[in-house]
């Protein structure tokens with residue numbers, strides 16, 4: 339998927355999922371289960387943050403958030419979104435398959451990916467897995483939202499549960515949930531069959 343072009347022409351339907359309760363409520367429930375005690379909850383990384391929809395939400399909830407993305411226009415929109423919400427989000431221009439070179443830092447307790455990993459090529463997925471493992475805290479949780487694997491023209495190819503596990507061999511996949519996009523007609527047409535996966539660095543259940 340050519341995200342640079344997508345943002346240039348204003349095509350970013352994934353942002354609408356924040357206003358779609360079956361999807362958003364489930365994701366927020368998974369996030370809430372990682373929030374121990376009172377905020378601030380610790381460092382969180384939004385991987386492929388786009389225009390920062392979820393980064394801003396995490397910051398609102400009391401996480402110390404960094405968002406990384408490869409498309410500068412998306413990051414500019416994220417900056418505006420954070421400003422408007424009056425929250426602080428550190429935004430970094432970088433590649434999720436080379437997070438250490440992008441200087442995102444380390445020690446992240448929560449890592450979130452809504453829609454980036456499942457669009458990467460096979461070799462890139464392993465690279466993202468290695469990079470995420472390098473910058474995550476020992477007790478980190480990773481939440482990943484993926485389409486099921488299928489050819490969909492220019493849209494992300496998706497990835498099966500086994501593909502997620504293969505890219506993150508140091509992590510345990512502890513949960514799988516339906517990421518419900520119904521009744522989105524585009525999702526039906528392309529059979530996204532979307533899932534949230536929860537992975538734990540130390541095998542801890544949510």
Ligand SMILES: C[S@@+](CC[C@H](N)C(=O)[O-])C[C@H]1O[C@@H](n2cnc3c(N)ncnc32)[C@H](O)[C@@H]1O
Pocket residue numbers: 341342352353385386387388389390391392406407408409412432433434435451452453454
């Ligand atoms: C489907 S969008 C999701 C954006 C955001 N997470 C959301 O839910 O609104 C996928 C995002 O991943 C970013 N992306 C894709 N490949 C990337 C890479 N190799 N490094 C950094 N960002 C990447 C795209 O620019 C895009 O913003």
